[in-house]
Amino acid sequence: MIVDPVTLMVALITVATPVLLAAIGELVVEKAGVLNLGVEGMMIMGAVCGFVVAHHSGSAAVGFAAGMAGGAALAMLFAVLTQLLMANQVASGLALTLFGLGLAALIGVGYGGRDLPAVYRPFPEVWHDIAVIGPIVFSHSALVYVALLLVVAVWLVLTRTRIGLVLRAVGENHDAAHALGYKVVRIRIAAILFGGACAGLGGAFLSVVRVQNWLEGMTAGAGWIALALVVFAAWKPWRVLLGAWLFGGIAALQLRLQAAEVGVPVALLDASPYLITIIVLVIISSDRSRAALNAPAMLGRIFHTSG
Amino acid sequence: MIALEKRPQPARGWVIGAPLLAVVLTMIAGGIMFAALGKDPVGAIRIIFWDPLFSEQFSGYSRPQLLVKAGPLILIAIGLSLGFRAGIWNIGAEGQYIVGALCGAAFGLAFWPSTHPLIFPGMVLAGLLGGVLWAMIPALLRVYARTNEILVSLLLVYVAEAMLASAATGWLRNPEGAGFPGSRNLARHAGTDNPELIAGTGMHWGVLAAFVAVIMAYVIMTRHVLGYQIRLAGQAPRAARFGGVNAGRLVILCMGVSGALAGMAGLFEVAGPAGRISIDFNVGYGFTAIIVAFLGRLNPIGILLAGLLLALTFIGGELAQLMLGIPAPAIQAFQGMLLFFLLALDVLANYRVKLKRRVAA
Amino acid sequence: MKLLPKFLTSAALAVGLAMPAFAQDPFKVGFIYVGTPGDYGWTYEHDQARLAVEATYGDAVETVYLESVPEGADAERSITQMILGGADMIFTTSFGYGEATNAVAARFPDVYFEHATGYMREHANVSTYNARFYEGRAVLGHIAGQMTESNIIGYIGSYPIPEVIQGINSAFLHARAVNPDVEFRVVWAYTWFDPAIEADAAQALIDAGADVIMQHTDSTAPQTVAQEAGIISFGQASDMIQFAPRPRVASIIDNWAPYYIRRVGEAMNGTWTQSDIWEGMPEGMVVIGELTEAIPAEVRASAQEMIDALKAGTYHPFTGPINKQDGSPWLAAGEVADDGTLLGMNFYVEGITGDIPN
Known part of the structure; x- marks a missing residue:
């Protein structure tokens, strides 16, 4: 076989994790009717805060918490701008990315190359050696499983609980939700903070687990892929997971095809994750039976009430 | 407690006053940041906002550079603003910019070394068509396959970047460049160059095109039925449909125009300031233009001013790095602050701030 | 240092x-x-x-x-x-x-x-x-060829440009010279700096059987992946000493300081003249970082010999006989590559199995 499917599976799960974390957070934000394009900025803040704190505390878990706090802190800025001051969401999100990249670089000065606590893998070493499922299922670091649990949790909360119902109501029709007595602004701020924390956790995964170093600009566009995934997933949690694995899988596969020296132009392989994602989306969305695009009706709209 | 009351019309005074107040607040907040970094805050603010325009040492050079930097931003942002107003989200202008540059450059290089006077117009046309072509992919997919244009246009940026890298290292590589990546220099060859039209002003065809685009957009939005349709589609999609606006046609038109302008911006850049196709030819104009469009409130005049202001902070920020040793990330954060304040204070133009007593329920 | x-x-x-x-x-x-x-x-x-x-x-x-x-x-x-x-x-x-x-x-x-x-x-x-980064790459290839057990060496390229291709050829020739069974697998990242992609590329090479990773991209991400896989790697551009003694067993360091000090001095005292220099290990512009204990002693010794020869200028990494990838002769026995050909290098040498993009 040209490419070993087991190691490919292991790789795609790892590759997908930071983007998956950021995307599942953004999904909740968008479900509440808010479009935050600042994912890249929140991720890089999470990456730097996670790294710095993990280095000083000697605990990866504390680092992850700090990454979440860093992402959420930046998200708070976005929340104030868009929810309290009614600023335009698209522009605020882009500004957030610019600001986050700058601030993260300032915080991280001198931290490159510092040492980190070891990565924690929850399953015993011997389990990793079980044929096929050992490496695929048991070999990962803790955060990989957290990300998967998060997808399940978000799906459950959105579809099975009252909180989820209210959140979706706010995203579909904020005036009606307001009329029913829900605090639209507060709910949205909570969703934005959750999204920031998830993006920050994704960034911390990159710096503390994947790369194990702080490097300026290290997210290198992962936040944008996360945004694309939410749209790809038509705002459904399980499809975010599918999209992240599809995208990560093709990214991992194309590098393996290069290593296997197959005769496909490298430029084409390089672009393949993006091209195939587009093609899959076209196939899914042209299916007539799923006519609705599923975008929350209030996405990006400003809510204001002169009470 | 403080409450906000929506104004029926944006307040005239605050439309101008809010951005000015935002700049002042940015100076204060940025000054605090610079001081915290141990740099002279007053000097830094002066260098960023004043020196590029008025200092004897720099302004002679910086002022024209302002146009060079703002030109592509404005040109792209004008195109995007039409679509944004209609609720059509092209966020892949960066890709259209790249493909425009590639097509335009390829056209010029195909006739190398001819200096025929029609070559440059042909390049402009090729650049325009390249941008349109790249924008048509998300547009047609949205109209005929109901595929979300945000995702498609964004992902096509990465595809365009892969094409750019393969062009620079392969099919557009300079055959006399000793194997190094990058195309021939278009800017240094009569016939393919986009020269400075009036020496010492920075004004090249792309800057001129940006100004023309501002005027055209202004006329379309205020005087033409298309402008009405765009506004209607953005504010009330259902009403627009009943009002006879063909939604599909509008998507193709708006995406096509924004692709055309982004593609032209790419061509003017590659044939002028950048000079040639290289691996890292694109520097994010397509994304920054989105900020410019919204900062200008999607209004042509506003976009013109926003583009110039952002260009000023780029050039002034660079001077601050040079003269005071302020780190580049601090300048980036400073730009972020400026955008935050500009966006936040828009609230003053659109809402009335009122103090009101809490009423018992 | x-x-x-x-x-x-x-x-x-x-x-x-x-x-x-x-x-x-x-x-x-x-x-x-x-x-x-x-x-x-x-x-x-x-x-x-x-x-x-x-x-x-x-x-x-x-x-x-x-x-x-x-x-x-x-x-x-x-x-x-x-x-x-x-x-x-x-x-x-x-x-x-x-x-x-x-x-x-x-x-x-x-x-x-x-x-x-x-x-x-x-x-x-x-x-x-x-x-002349290719001089340093020769030493790394020499070490890699002897330390690989799988006989597969993974190489992360940035873009297919002459400087990178020189490095691949040089490393390959010197790995082959000490290990006739060695093979190279090249993955192009199409970026100079993207830690996540560089890490993925390293992982892809390891999964393809590589037990030595060489990189011509700028971040430390491949080092981390090599460390977790328990294989070896080399510091790139800077020493990356924090990854020693394993996975980083040696490094190729760009040392611009002597040149910058010299040229600034010349400019200050008015003796600066136009020049086109391409300096390597003899002048100290390319430096091999510490060879760690993870390298077997005899390999370390022979690598040191090669370093000494390169520093002394008595050995050129591209010395014939060398054939191009398609088997056509490039350099006759004893012939040394000219700088013009090296600077525009757009072909692999014989024995490398992949294709250069475009």
């Missing part, structure tokens, strides 16, 4: 004697960086050299830099503003700045320009300099 401070002090003394004793405006040297000093790779090393210039000349020089300057139009503006700000000498530290450097040089004939890794010298005040 412990020798460096000592070397710097002696250099400072030597130059100090040559300097005029009276106080004057410091000589201002500007640097244009393509990345950030925080990349711990390419730009980091240029910045280290800038600091070495400051340490050497003290108050007699002042240095400024601009980081993350895009190549093209922005570079031309950045360089010009630097000169308007008083710079007397400019180092532009990436290939893509060539056109901009020469364009500005035409307008400021009194300013000295030094452009890294390029070839354009259209004006008398522009010099170019480059490092």
Whole structure:
């Protein structure tokens, strides 16, 4: 076989994790009717805060918490701008990315190359050696499983609980939700903070687990892929997971095809994750039976009430 | 407690006053940041906002550079603003910019070394068509396959970047460049160059095109039925449909125009300031233009001013790095602050701030 | 690197004697960086050299830099503003700045320009300099070929450009010379710096059987992956010593400091002339970082011999007989590659199985 499917599976799960974390957070934000394009900025803040704190505390878990706090802190800025001051969401999100990249670089000065606590893998070493499922299922670091649990949790909360119902109501029709007595602004701020924390956790995964170093600009566009995934997933949690694995899988596969020296132009392989994602989306969305695009009706709209 | 009351019309005074107040607040907040970094805050603010325009040492050079930097931003942002107003989200202008540059450059290089006077117009046309072509992919997919244009246009940026890298290292590589990546220099060859039209002003065809685009957009939005349709589609999609606006046609038109302008911006850049196709030819104009469009409130005049202001902070920020040793990330954060304040204070133009007593329920 | 401070002090003394004793405006040297000093790779090393210039000349020089300057139009503006700000000498530290450097040089004939890794010298005040990275790659290939057990060496390329292809060929030839069964697998990341993609590329190579990773991209991400996989790797551009003794068993370091110190000194005392230098291990522009204990003693010894020969200038890594990939002869026995061919190198040598993109 040209490419070993087991190691490919292991790789795609790892590759997908930071983007998956950021995307599942953004999904909740968008479900509440808010479009935050600042994912890249929140991720890089999470990456730097996670790294710095993990280095000083000697605990990866504390680092992850700090990454979440860093992402959420930046998200708070976005929340104030868009929810309290009614600023335009698209522009605020882009500004957030610019600001986050700058601030993260300032915080991280001198931290490159510092040492980190070891990565924690929850399953015993011997389990990793079980044929096929050992490496695929048991070999990962803790955060990989957290990300998967998060997808399940978000799906459950959105579809099975009252909180989820209210959140979706706010995203579909904020005036009606307001009329029913829900605090639209507060709910949205909570969703934005959750999204920031998830993006920050994704960034911390990159710096503390994947790369194990702080490097300026290290997210290198992962936040944008996360945004694309939410749209790809038509705002459904399980499809975010599918999209992240599809995208990560093709990214991992194309590098393996290069290593296997197959005769496909490298430029084409390089672009393949993006091209195939587009093609899959076209196939899914042209299916007539799923006519609705599923975008929350209030996405990006400003809510204001002169009470 | 403080409450906000929506104004029926944006307040005239605050439309101008809010951005000015935002700049002042940015100076204060940025000054605090610079001081915290141990740099002279007053000097830094002066260098960023004043020196590029008025200092004897720099302004002679910086002022024209302002146009060079703002030109592509404005040109792209004008195109995007039409679509944004209609609720059509092209966020892949960066890709259209790249493909425009590639097509335009390829056209010029195909006739190398001819200096025929029609070559440059042909390049402009090729650049325009390249941008349109790249924008048509998300547009047609949205109209005929109901595929979300945000995702498609964004992902096509990465595809365009892969094409750019393969062009620079392969099919557009300079055959006399000793194997190094990058195309021939278009800017240094009569016939393919986009020269400075009036020496010492920075004004090249792309800057001129940006100004023309501002005027055209202004006329379309205020005087033409298309402008009405765009506004209607953005504010009330259902009403627009009943009002006879063909939604599909509008998507193709708006995406096509924004692709055309982004593609032209790419061509003017590659044939002028950048000079040639290289691996890292694109520097994010397509994304920054989105900020410019919204900062200008999607209004042509506003976009013109926003583009110039952002260009000023780029050039002034660079001077601050040079003269005071302020780190580049601090300048980036400073730009972020400026955008935050500009966006936040828009609230003053659109809402009335009122103090009101809490009423018992 | 412990020798460096000592070397710097002696250099400072030597130059100090040559300097005029009276106080004057410091000589201002500007640097244009393509990345950030925080990349711990390419730009980091240029910045280290800038600091070495400051340490050497003290108050007699002042240095400024601009980081993350895009190549093209922005570079031309950045360089010009630097000169308007008083710079007397400019180092532009990436290939893509060539056109901009020469364009500005035409307008400021009194300013000295030094452009890294390029070839354009259209004006008398522009010099170019480059490092023979392929010399260092030969040593790494020599070590890699003997340490691999799977006989597969993974190589992460950035873009298919001559500088990278030289490195692959050089490393391959020297790995093959000590291990006839060795094979190279090349993965192109199409980026100079993207830690996540570089990590994925390293993982893909490891999964394809590689037990040695070489990289020609700038971040430390592949080192981390190699460490987790328990295989070996080499520091790139900077020493990356924090990954020693394993996975990083050696490193190829860009050491620009001696050249920068020399050229700034020449510009200050008026002896600067246009030049086009391509220096390597003999001049100390390319340095092999510490060979760690993880390398078997006899391999370390033979690697050291090769280092000594390269430093002495008695050995050229591209010495025939060498055939091109398609089997056609390139260099006859004993023949040494000419610089022109190397600088434009766009072919693999015989034995490499992959294709160069395009």
